Amino acid sequence: DSGVTQTPKHLITATGQRVTLRCSPRSGDLSVYWYQQSLDQGLQFLIQYYNGEERAKGNILERFSAQQFPDLHSELNLSSLELGDSALYFCASSVTAPWEGNTIYFGEGSWLTVV
Amino acid sequence: DAKTTQPPSMDCAEGRAANLPCNHSTISGNEYVYWYRQIHSQGPQYIIHGLKNNETNEMASLIITEDRKSSTLILPHATLRDTAVYYCIVPLNSGGSNYKLTFGKGTLLTVNP
Numbered sequence: 001d002s003g004v005t006q007t008p009k010h011l012i013t014a015t016g017q018r019v020t021l022r023c024s025p026r027s028g029d030l031s032v033y034w035y036q037q038s039l040d041q042g043l044q045f046l047i048q049y050y051n052g053e054e055r056a057k058g059n060i061l062e063r064f065s066a067q068q069f070p071d072l073h074s075e076l077n078l079s080s081l082e083l084g085d086s087a088l089y090f091c092a093s094s095v096t097a098p099w100e101g102n103t104i105y106f107g108e109g110s111w112l113t114v115v
Numbered sequence: 116d117a118k119t120t121q122p123p124s125m126d127c128a129e130g131r132a133a134n135l136p137c138n139h140s141t142i143s144g145n146e147y148v149y150w151y152r153q154i155h156s157q158g159p160q161y162i163i164h165g166l167k168n169n170e171t172n173e174m175a176s177l178i179i180t181e182d183r184k185s186s187t188l189i190l191p192h193a194t195l196r197d198t199a200v201y202y203c204i205v206p207l208n209s210g211g212s213n214y215k216l217t218f219g220k221g222t223l224l225t226v227n228p
Contacts, residue, residue, distance in 0.1 A: 002158065002160075004158075033215075033216070035218075042218060042219075042220060043159070043218035045215050045216065045218075056215050090158055090159070092216075101147060101164075101166070103161050103164065106161075107158050108158045109156075109157075109158055
């Protein structure tokens with residue numbers, strides 16, 4: 001158990017809908033990362049937050065957004081869902097943003113299926 | 116845009132040491148090398164990381180060459196449960212003092228009975 005908690009574990013929704021994935025980082029970790037893993041793409045970095053502020057952006061679509069709240073939990077919002085958004089979404093956390101030498105820990109992911 | 120090169124697959128006999136190579140010839144002097152693994156559809160699991168010196172923990176050993184252009188992850192006594200995709204990662208600078216962990220395709224290690 002990495003200490004990073006993600007909910008829900010599984011989610012099935014229809015195209016065009018909107019979903020919210022939630023992440024609770026490890027106790028004491030200020031930085032949260034979101035990744036997407038689809039069958040044909042591998043692990044893709046989406047976005048990073050540190051203590052409530054966006055710090056880095058990867059290949060995140062405009063239909064997707066994220067935020068980190070004062071209690072440090074984070075939410076990833078996916079809207080206007082398409083079939084291609086079906087994937088595993090991972091959240092990860094680390095102590096600090098400049099984490100060279102620190103370790104980033106991953107949750108077990110949220111399975112999203114868009115039908 | 117990963118900065119590492121790994122073989123796509125490797126086999127290892129159960130009980131033997133698994134040696135997974137990684138090339139990171141463009142690594143800078145202050146950049147760490149991280150190793151993670153992912154067992155089918157589970158969250159990536161941290162294994163070990165290092166800067167210059169060799170490192171060992173309860174899971175594995177990391178051997179980094181003196182010029183730091185390559186490294187080897189060693190699982191001393193591989194078990195069937197070690198079958199996974201292993202990722203060697205050098206974090207990419209995303210601006211200022213921020214770095215992001217970018218995964219390449221990794222090495223699929225298959226441990227055979």
